[in-house]
Amino acid sequence: MNPPSPTTIDVALGARSYPVWIGRGLLGDSARWRAMLRGRHVLVASNTTVAPLYLERVARGLDGLQWSSFLLDDGEAHKSFANVERALAALAGLGATRDACVIALGGGVVGDLAGFSAACWMRGIDFIQMPTTLLAMVDSSVGGKTGVNLPAGKNLVGAFHQPRAVVADIDTLATLPDREYRAGLAEVIKGAAIGDEPFFAWLEAHAGALAARDETAVVEAIARKLRYKAGVVARDETEQGERALLNLGHTFGHALETAGRYTTLLHGEGVAVGMLLAARLSERLGMAGAADTARLQRLLETTGLPAAVPAGFDPEQLLALMRLDKKNTAGTLRLILWRGIGRAEIVGGVAGEEVLAVLREAIASA
Numbered sequence: 001m002n003p004p005s006p007t008t009i010d011v012a013l014g015a016r017s018y019p020v021w022i023g024r025g026l027l028g029d030s031a032r033w034r035a036m037l038r039g040r041h042v043l044v045a046s047n048t049t050v051a052p053l054y055l056e057r058v059a060r061g062l063d064g065l066q067w068s069s070f071l072l073d074d075g076e077a078h079k080s081f082a083n084v085e086r087a088l089a090a091l092a093g094l095g096a097t098r099d100a101c102v103i104a105l106g107g108g109v110v111g112d113l114a115g116f117s118a119a120c121w122m123r124g125i126d127f128i129q130m131p132t133t134l135l136a137m138v139d140s141s142v143g144g145k146t147g148v149n150l151p152a153g154k155n156l157v158g159a160f161h162q163p164r165a166v167v168a169d170i171d172t173l174a175t176l177p178d179r180e181y182r183a184g185l186a187e188v189i190k191g192a193a194i195g196d197e198p199f200f201a202w203l204e205a206h207a208g209a210l211a212a213r214d215e216t217a218v219v220e221a222i223a224r225k226l227r228y229k230a231g232v233v234a235r236d237e238t239e240q241g242e243r244a245l246l247n248l249g250h251t252f253g254h255a256l257e258t259a260g261r262y263t264t265l266l267h268g269e270g271v272a273v274g275m276l277l278a279a280r281l282s283e284r285l286g287m288a289g290a291a292d293t294a295r296l297q298r299l300l301e302t303t304g305l306p307a308a309v310p311a312g313f314d315p316e317q318l319l320a321l322m323r324l325d326k327k328n329t330a331g332t333l334r335l336i337l338w339r340g341i342g343r344a345e346i347v348g349g350v351a352g353e354e355v356l357a358v359l360r361e362a363i364a365s366a
């Protein structure tokens, strides 16, 4: 029997356009994704948690090819330069030629590192994203931002390198822990908060169904978020303008992740708290009203996401980390703020004192 047709979204980038397939049984539907392979060499990058669960399903589709696997230890701390070098050594060990393909099977950590390794090997080979977390399905697998962290900060090294296809098999979500699932919802809420108020209202109405992982609601949430993101990426692939909006909550969030040494907050949790801090800063600067902040806070809390800065953070250290964010220009802070739900804006020249005031208030009430 043929597997059911997946929901398909196209990322329109001319000759580099690619499909995102969302549905059940897609890892096993190798006829679909194998058509994307150009050569005979495949490196499947994954991690020590995901590989025992799902590598076999992918491996069945690689019959007759020369392939090997490369496994990261689990966790954000392993999204490192040292591991890119190990991935490149694995490609060398495979004898990978320019028509080789890297398959990223896992969450955003695997996807970002595997994509960056593909961008580096022989100055760029194909890669296919097979996201297995909700966060990777709704965000990191699409758009071509690849890279790794440095001790100095998140994602400071990387490349824009688009995948050939994205295979989002929602069956894999069955084993995803609840905390990770909720972290993925933060990036869904982010998309709505930036530029789609009707979607935000839909999320408010379907928060219960999403918490219960109702399949119809989950697929609709993934597809709506991705249609929005794919549109932004198609208009501004390399973040010369509009794409920076997708960073709502990230200047604060990345600083919180880094300061917490990647053990306090998951990426999606940092984004949740960061969006709320951005909303409060918007209020402080007279851009938005308190009612929108309250609505965002309610949705985050209903979804089970953190809406407060955990204890123990230092505002000055967070501001110092925020000063190394890639959106900044010539010594000035550039943040994504909003005028209300669905109306995010890029704001340059934000005074450090204003940011500190918001951070101090949030940390004092922690």
Ligand SMILES: NC(=O)c1ccc[n+]([C@@H]2O[C@H](COP(=O)([O-])OP(=O)(O)OC[C@H]3O[C@@H](n4cnc5c(N)ncnc54)[C@H](O)[C@@H]3O)[C@@H](O)[C@H]2O)c1
Pocket: 047, 049, 050, 053, 074, 075, 076, 079, 106, 107, 108, 109, 110, 112, 132, 133, 134, 135, 136, 139, 140, 141, 142, 143, 144, 145, 146, 155, 172, 173, 174, 175, 176, 177, 180, 183, 187, 267, 268
């Ligand atoms: N490139 C982008 O545009 C982009 C966008 C958003 C986030 N990111 C990056 O993505 C990363 C976060 O991604 P993430 O939230 O997927 O984290 P992750 O990759 O660390 O995965 C989360 C956890 O879930 C486990 N896991 C993955 N799939 C599973 C499954 N099906 N069943 C059971 N366990 C599973 C992983 O082993 C890990 O422990 C961050 O590094 C962030 O910076 C990148």
Ligand SMILES: O=C(O)C(=O)C[C@@H](O)[C@H](O)[C@H](O)COP(=O)(O)O
Pocket: 139, 142, 143, 145, 154, 155, 187, 243, 244, 246, 247, 250, 326
């Ligand atoms: O796709 C984008 O553009 C994003 O900003 C998506 C973010 O959710 C994601 O976390 C991304 O990795 C952040 O990138 P960075 O440019 O802030 O490093």
Ligand SMILES: [Zn+2]
Pocket: 139, 187, 250, 267, 271
């Ligand atoms: Zn993000």
